[in-house]
Amino acid sequence: MAAPSDGLRSVTAVRYVTPLRSGGSVPGVVEADDLGTYVVKFTGAAQGRKALVAEVVVGELARRLGLRVPELVLVHFDPSVAGEEPHQEIQDLLHASAGLNLGMDYLPGAADFAPDALEVDPAEAARVIWLDAFTANVDRTVHSPNLMTWPAAGPREPRLWLIDHGASLVFHHRWDGAADAVGKAYPFQHHALGSRRPDMAAADAELAHRVTPKLLREVVAAVPDEWLTAEAGFTTPDQLREAYVAHLAARAEISAQWLPAPFPARPPLPA
Structure with missing residues (x-):
């Protein structure tokens, strides 16, 4: 079988911009070392890693069937990049999510x-x-x-x-x-x-x-x-x-x- 990351690029988060509180998982807008901006879903969220598995499987299947899905990337996340985030519950989430998380290309103006x-x-x-x-x-x-x-x-x-x-x-x-x-x-x-x-x-x-x-x-x-x-x-x-x-x-x-x-x-x- 192909290497697990085939088809998804890997990036490293360099700046945590802001949390998105519209969803229960509280994803965050993150800037990465490829100069891209991503909406990141974190492994430490209540939904856990299986939610990220579903995001990858269904999102990549949709793409191969000709439907439009923002690019998915693997995001290496160090909680230290979010040192200025003032809310403790967000800090707890980010510290529980150190390591590999899932990013979705941020669509400006969407x-x-x-x-x-x-x-x-x-x-x-x-x-x-x-x-x-x-x-x-x-x-x-x-x-x-x-x-x-x-x-x-x-x-x-x-x-x-x-x-x-x-x-x-x-x-x-x-x-x-x-x-x-x-x-x-x-x-x-x-x-x-x-x-x-x-x-x-x-x-x-x-x-x-x-x-x-x-x-x-x-x-x-x-x-x-x-x-x-x-x-x-x-x-x-x-x-x-x-x-x-x-x-x-x-x-x-x-x-x-x-x-x-x-x-x-x-x-x-x-x-």
Whole structure:
């Protein structure tokens, strides 16, 4: 198997800018030695390392399926770079997170997705919903879209970007019951893009066959070894990686069992 960091660059934090208190994990804006700025999710947060594993697996899978996700990087973090942070609870989080954490490219000027502010193509909406159904991501609702709008480059119309996948892959919180979740369907009636008349059958035909064991191995190889240790029932990180591959590959093969419905049908094309 490829080295765990294949596909993700590594950077070192040089300045802690500010905490982001909008989410329960309290990520922080950090400047790094590559002159980039990142939103960093920390291993010491209450959600723990499995949230970061889910961020990598789902984010990198989404990217390979043609969806837009800000670049993910591995961030080496020394709490001393945040010496001026005045809040003790933030300092406690940062000191509990010394070492390797996960960064997401900061998109300057990006805005939270607002349903009335951006037209989303039904085909793109269906791809996003398919990904969420496949990875059991029920945390992209009308009340919590976890979507951003941002120009790809220059003065273009805002484009849709996917963020915050830490709540996905529910099965990995209880591996002894993971087999029972392979074909499980999750409720998506309140998905943030459900009103865009997504053609789920078309999305399934386009995406399911692309989720091969080879692709999944490329994705899980990006997860660092240290986030895959001390898991009951597994002796090595590679053994655990193969469990992710097996579960997700099996789920892709039976997509008809969990494909979400109903959604409004797409209007017929003009004659």
